[in-house]
Amino acid sequence: MLLARLICQANRVVPVADLMDTLWGDRPPRTAEKIIQVYVHDLRKVLMGGLGEKGERITFVRPGYTLRSDPDEIDVNNFDRLSKEGFVLLLRGDYQAALSRLRQALRIWRGPAFLGLTESLFLSRSADSLNERLFAALGARIDAELCLGRHAWLVHELSQLVSDHPYREQFHGQLMLALYRSGRQSEALAAYQSLRRLLVEELGVEPHWRLRELHHAILDQRQDLHVAPRFVLDVDVDITLARS
16 A cells, blocks of 8 residues: 555655555554555565666655656556547547547556555545546547447447446446447437436436437437437546646
């Protein structure tokens, strides 16, 4: 957990008090500072090298420690950069290039963020933030593929995403669109009713207005449903990072 906390704030000083909170919460041992010194010593040996003549990776700078790193050495920095590029290309209508960038970004992921380390409140919140960025990139990648006419190919993947993440309305909407464009109107309508039933029964709310609009468009068999681009939810929701 110590290394994870330092990576989250790479090239910034993380106070010893914050490291203690990450490791032990509000019940640190009396020898917490000495234990952290031992952990840092061990990490320095593991991380030795890689910075050439720049010196140690982890240095003590009052009131804490800092992990020195080049930006492209940390996966999340590369993921954010590629995602931003993909979001911008998607907005510009360059769907093939957007798809390429977003696929590169998603390949960086090897599993849930900070798996097994989320007992720490800080790391739990950091994991939530990272996972939201993952879903934004995944949704944008699917939008790019829908714009390229790959709706039939996406149906299986979207069905699994809807099953795994039933409250993520974007995936439901994308599944509806993929089914309709594949000539499966009745299944697209059934997908909407399944989502609506879940939201009304479990949360007492209706689906997002964009999904309600999509539902009516499918009922009316509107011709513009076959015309790309058509983003299921507001694009601005998915490309917040692109504006930073």
